[in-house]
Amino acid sequence: MRSSVVALLFCAAVLAACGTSSEAPPRQSLSADEIETALVGNTLVRLMGGAFFSWEYTGVHAADGTMVGRVRGPSEVERVPGTWEVTEDDLYCRTWSNNWGDGRRGCFRVSRAGEELIFEHVSGTSGGQRRYAYQWHAGVPEDF
Numbered sequence: 001m002r003s004s005v006v007a008l009l010f011c012a013a014v015l016a017a018c019g020t021s022s023e024a025p026p027r028q029s030l031s032a033d034e035i036e037t038a039l040v041g042n043t044l045v046r047l048m049g050g051a052f053f054s055w056e057y058t059g060v061h062a063a064d065g066t067m068v069g070r071v072r073g074p075s076e077v078e079r080v081p082g083t084w085e086v087t088e089d090d091l092y093c094r095t096w097s098n099n100w101g102d103g104r105r106g107c108f109r110v111s112r113a114g115e116e117l118i119f120e121h122v123s124g125t126s127g128g129q130r131r132y133a134y135q136w137h138a139g140v141p142e143d144f
Helices: 002-018 032-039
Strands: 043-049 054-061 066-072 077-086 091-096 106-113 116-124 131-137
Touching: 032 077, 032 106, 091 116
Parallel strands: none
Antiparallel strands: 043 054, 043 131, 054 066, 066 077, 077 091, 091 106, 106 116, 116 131
């Protein structure tokens, strides 16, 4: 009986070691060129909320320095234009045309971890959070 328990524990340990790793991919800070390449013509998506209320943010950046953010909530959709740029010191800066971020410019350091882009607030308005994590998707959805 004891040898069966030992064998069972050994097998469980081996299976656990063979399982997929839950380690996150390493984060890499992006240069100005890398930020532009990641953003232009591609899509950022962020899901928020819980069981009773949720919303989805989708953002698209154009090469001319314009952008559009779309928020889908349970009962409405809001589309907001804005402008964006990348500075010489590798900061992403954006200004929304409405009250997002109080309608003021905010700048962020951008890093990438796999298919996730992370925006860490550096200066100006943060828009309510110090850190934003978005899923990066190649291209722009047809329904955008």
